[in-house]
């Protein structure tokens with residue numbers, strides 16, 4: 001750790017205020033170039049604690065930067081994790097308030113829910129599939145609190161990995177017999193195809209993203225609890241949206257997720 005506790009608390013407040021005030025800020029590594037990974041996750045944890053203290057529970061865990069599309073778009077190469085809150089969960093066919101977001105983008109993600117907790121290290125795809133209760137189609141709305149959506153890895157980890165909203169489909173499937181690598185995903189914006197992907201875009205197999213999360217959490221003495229939605233990361237590059245847009249994502253045999261930005 002390079003930062004002291006009061007700096008971590010101040011940066012958490014600064015970034016959460018940027019979210020709550022819908023106001024972009026400059027990336028924090030400009031001011032704290034020596035901050036390290038532990039500092040970055042400590043700031044994220046402090047944001048999580050601020051929300052918990054106001055009675056806002058975590059409802060989903062997320063991985064980010066797990067596909068070639070995302071890595072190429074953002075120019076940052078390593079998978080990262082963050083969290084999502086219950087108040088930011090929407091069901092498919094919902095309307096999202098665009099004015100409460102700075103510069104939103106949408107990402108198609110495969111979601112997992114476990115029937116038992118998963119603890120690393122050494123977790124692999126087989127462990128994840130054996131522990132999975134069901135998979136579900138999801139869309140994440142990301143919204144970096146940084147100006148122009150530009151950041152480095154430490155800044156984006158501290159900013160809770162741009163987490164903002166998520167929309168969950170209504171088709172739940174058990175994994176036995178499913179070929180998640182060959183799950184075709186088609187994202188349409190206002191009727192035109194915006195981007196396409198396959199499940200394999202996410203670290204070769206979306207379950208590998210869940211395994212990686214368990215292994216990353218174990219380094220900090222944590223595990224993935226049962227029953228919590230895990231978003232495995234955008235399978236494609238993220239697509240910018242604005243007021244008036246309608247997005248529909250078809251997940252081949254996993255239903256579709258749609259939303260309108262108002």
Ligand code: OOG
Nearest residue numbers: 064065070161162233234
């Ligand atoms: C960071 C969050 C990435 C994903 O699914 O890859 C993410 C960002 O691109 O702003 O949520």
Ligand code: MG
Nearest residue numbers: 107140233234
């Ligand atoms: Mg995402």
